[in-house]
Amino acid sequence: MKIFDILKYSGRSLKSQKWRSFLTILGVLIGIAAIVALTSLGNGFESTITGQLESGFATNTLIVSKKSGTFEQPDPLFNLYYENRSVFEGIDHIDLAMPVLQVTCNVSFGDDQINAFPVYGVDYNNYSYIFPSSFVAKEGGIPTNSSTTNYVVGSNIDQKVDLDDPIEITSIFGGVSHNDSVVAILEEIGGVSLGGGPTDNGIYLHANLIRYKFNIEIVSYFIVLLDDDADSTINSVSDAISTAFNDQVSVIASTAVLDTIQSAFGTIEVFLGGIAGISLIVAGIGIMNIMIVSLMERTREIGIIKALGMKNSSILLIFLCETIFIGLIGSLLGIGAGYLFASLFGRVLSGGAAGGGPTGGFGGGGVPGFGTISPIITLDMFGLAIFYGVLVSVIFGLYPAWRAARLEPVEALRYE
Amino acid sequence: MKFVVKTENVEKTYMQGKIPVHALRGIDFSVEEGEYVAILGPSGSGKSTLLNLIGALDVPTKGKVFISGQDISELNSRKRAELRRTIGFVFQFYNLIPRISAFKNVELSLSVKNISRSERKKIVKKILTDVGLQDRMKHAPNELSGGQQQRVAIARALALDPTYLLMDEPTGNVDTKTRDMIMKLINQLNKEKGRTIIMITHDQFIAKDSDRIEYLVDGKLYHKPPKERIGYNTNSLKKQKLNDNKIIASEEKS
Ligand SMILES: Nc1ncnc2c1ncn2[C@@H]1O[C@H](COP(=O)(O)OP(=O)(O)OP(=O)(O)O)[C@@H](O)[C@H]1O
Ligand SMILES: [Mg+2]
Numbered sequence: 001m002k003i004f005d006i007l008k009y010s011g012r013s014l015k016s017q018k019w020r021s022f023l024t025i026l027g028v029l030i031g032i033a034a035i036v037a038l039t040s041l042g043n044g045f046e047s048t049i050t051g052q053l054e055s056g057f058a059t060n061t062l063i064v065s066k067k068s069g070t071f072e073q074p075d076p077l078f079n080l081y082y083e084n085r086s087v088f089e090g091i092d093h094i095d096l097a098m099p100v101l102q103v104t105c106n107v108s109f110g111d112d113q114i115n116a117f118p119v120y121g122v123d124y125n126n127y128s129y130i131f132p133s134s135f136v137a138k139e140g141g142i143p144t145n146s147s148t149t150n151y152v153v154g155s156n157i158d159q160k161v162d163l164d165d166p167i168e169i170t171s172i173f174g175g176v177s178h179n180d181s182v183v184a185i186l187e188e189i190g191g192v193s194l195g196g197g198p199t200d201n202g203i204y205l206h207a208n209l210i211r212y213k214f215n216i217e218i219v220s221y222f223i224v225l226l227d228d229d230a231d232s233t234i235n236s237v238s239d240a241i242s243t244a245f246n247d248q249v250s251v252i253a254s255t256a257v258l259d260t261i262q263s264a265f266g267t268i269e270v271f272l273g274g275i276a277g278i279s280l281i282v283a284g285i286g287i288m289n290i291m292i293v294s295l296m297e298r299t300r301e302i303g304i305i306k307a308l309g310m311k312n313s314s315i316l317l318i319f320l321c322e323t324i325f326i327g328l329i330g331s332l333l334g335i336g337a338g339y340l341f342a343s344l345f346g347r348v349l350s351g352g353a354a355g356g357g358p359t360g361g362f363g364g365g366g367v368p369g370f371g372t373i374s375p376i377i378t379l380d381m382f383g384l385a386i387f388y389g390v391l392v393s394v395i396f397g398l399y400p401a402w403r404a405a406r407l408e409p410v411e412a413l414r415y416e
Numbered sequence: 417m418k419f420v421v422k423t424e425n426v427e428k429t430y431m432q433g434k435i436p437v438h439a440l441r442g443i444d445f446s447v448e449e450g451e452y453v454a455i456l457g458p459s460g461s462g463k464s465t466l467l468n469l470i471g472a473l474d475v476p477t478k479g480k481v482f483i484s485g486q487d488i489s490e491l492n493s494r495k496r497a498e499l500r501r502t503i504g505f506v507f508q509f510y511n512l513i514p515r516i517s518a519f520k521n522v523e524l525s526l527s528v529k530n531i532s533r534s535e536r537k538k539i540v541k542k543i544l545t546d547v548g549l550q551d552r553m554k555h556a557p558n559e560l561s562g563g564q565q566q567r568v569a570i571a572r573a574l575a576l577d578p579t580y581l582l583m584d585e586p587t588g589n590v591d592t593k594t595r596d597m598i599m600k601l602i603n604q605l606n607k608e609k610g611r612t613i614i615m616i617t618h619d620q621f622i623a624k625d626s627d628r629i630e631y632l633v634d635g636k637l638y639h640k641p642p643k644e645r646i647g648y649n650t651n652s653l654k655k656q657k658l659n660d661n662k663i664i665a666s667e668e669k670s
Contacts, residue, residue: 001527001528001530002527002530005527009524009527012515012516013515016515300511301513303511304507304511304512304513305513305524305528306473306497306500307471307473307500307505307511308500308501308505308524308525308528308572308576309497309498309499309500309501309502309525309528309529309576310497310528311494311497311498312493312494312497313494314528408474409473409474410468410473410474413473413507413511
């Protein structure tokens with residue numbers, strides 16, 4: 001029997017049991033829709049988050065901080081100091097090593113106050129050199145002289161103060177105060193600080209001021225700018241830095257952080273996909289069930305077509321084509337339904353976050369607003385969804401098809 | 417002499433659990449091209465079993481069945497399926513596929529044979545017209561009368577242009593009027609179109625037009641009616657033969 005005739009025969013028998021076929025297709029539809037919805041939402045979520053992280057992100061930076069080892073006990077007396085800058089000078093591929101100081105303060109903006117908030121000390125020139133796209137003023141201007149005593153603040157702080165308003169900070173340890181005006185407000189970055197980059201919640205003073213006025217020489221971390229972002233460079237420089245500091249520091253490439261986040265998302269997606277996959281298997285069992293029922297109902301018919309001289313292989317194909325139709329239609333509709341559901345759900349999620357007002361507050365770098373999460377469906381996913389839909393239907397359809405093909409014509413014709 | 421089908425000392429034993437049922441016990445039977453043979457026998461005598469063997473649907477337990485010169489026991493199931501495409505089956509219960517039209521039922525046997533669509537359409541139209549169903553082609557089996565359904569089944573068997581037609585109680589399920597019409601159709605196929613026909617029945621009357629009647633009793637074949645054993649009434653047969661032509665003539669008009 002020609003394949004076209006086989007397809008027509010299969011199609012007709014599906015059509016003759018419309019409700020049953022519809023319900024079986026619905027099973028596949030739900031399974032595929034669940035997979036597509038979860039993975040496309042996951043993809044969308046990941047791309048929103050990493051997109052936010054990547055804004056204000058430099059791929060060729062390393063963060064060097066004091067080791068807080070859990071496996072090896074670090075030297076408790078070890079600290080990174082401002083003058084350790086010179087250690088980096090002897091290492092190849094390092095363009096710049098910038099110390100970042102930090103002092104925890106109670107911050108008051110006229111009436112408003114936040115307690116125990118980090119204030120960072122950075123060299124304004126170097127910081128804008130490393131993060132040229134994010135350490136940029138939207139109002140005012142970032143001072144270039146190193147004796148400046150003015151504040152540069154992130155765009156969220158804008159809600160508390162305006163340009164030229166004063167901010168008074170008092171360090172929690174030591175009680176030193178500083179009071180001066182805001183000289184620049186940064187453009188909105190939209191993400192969280194990654195790789196030591198500026199953040200929307202940041203309050204910055206020049207490193208020199210933190211050193212001399214607050215008497216702080218201990219450095220939170222160094223931001224090291226490399227002259228290229230190849231993995232080999234990142235690795236060799238990281239090793240050289242560790243060695244130079246007697247293994248008392250941890251060196252983290254900003255790309256490594258991003259990789260970790262992405263692989264975490266990958267794991268979550270696989271997990272969600274797996275859960276959704278279970279519903280697809282349930283759909284497969286539904287297919288098998290319905291095909292076995294259909295096999296019993298059509299035993300006599302199989303006997304007839306065998307008596308007409310139809311080969312076992314053709315009968316196998318007729319049954320398989322029926323399940324493939326179910327799988328194909330189910331997955332096509334499932335992709336549509338899944339995407340639709342993910343879009344609606346994504347809108348609800350992001351709508352909810354936006355309604356919550358400025359997120360995160362100022363306590364220790366909160367969760368950034370989601371912006372909008374639009375589900376992402378790639379051509380790969382489209383292909384894979386169809387592939388899995390059809391695969392499952394073939395796997396579960398194989399047994400009934402094989403049984404149909406193997407029926408003895410005489411027995412089948414005697415079947416009541 | 418050319419045999420289209422021939423059996424040599426064929427036995428068929430079924431196992432019902434552990435008890436063997438000897439359905440056929442040494443059958444020697446052959447049919448020549450153009451013959452119209454009736455096999456007569458009571459219920460359970462092994463008629464359908466024999467038909468399944470000479471229809472290449474099953475293989476014998478012992479002995480040989482030759483169809484178009486091939487020993488079917490030596491063919492694999494694929495080759496036997498191909499061989500069945502040269503045999504036209506007509507069953508007692510029509511055995512049409514219920515969800516498709518008369519036309520498609522007949523067409524199916526041609527699709528099995530890989531005949532092209534346009535060719536199929538022509539053949540099906542012609543054959544359904546031949547059996548008088550030209551205006552019933554689009555109807556599903558459940559929209560047809562018993563006689564019409566059986567004519568569709570005959571058309572389906574004929575569509576294959578088979579070497580011979582096998583009919584298992586072709587009139588077993590219809591009223592006498594329809595029965596007579598089908599008998600006439602079968603007779604025409606043999607006498608006018610030269611079709612080789614092997615028909616199975618338990619009713620002597622149905623067999624009246626055949627060239628030869630074989631009697632199957634208890635799995636054995638006899639050339640003469642084993643009167644003393646089953647008591648066929650041959651007198652009633654003669655009477656009915658006389659009335660036959662009138663019945664068919666009136667049926668044709670209705
Ligand atoms: N598949 C089978 N398994 C076991 N026994 C069977 C099988 N097919 C037929 N038989 C037995 O073989 C014998 C002959 O059966 P068969 O169907 O050939 O009879 P028949 O002459 O066609 O009868 P009927 O006129 O009632 O159709 C019966 O006793 C029947 O019970
Ligand atoms: Mg029978």
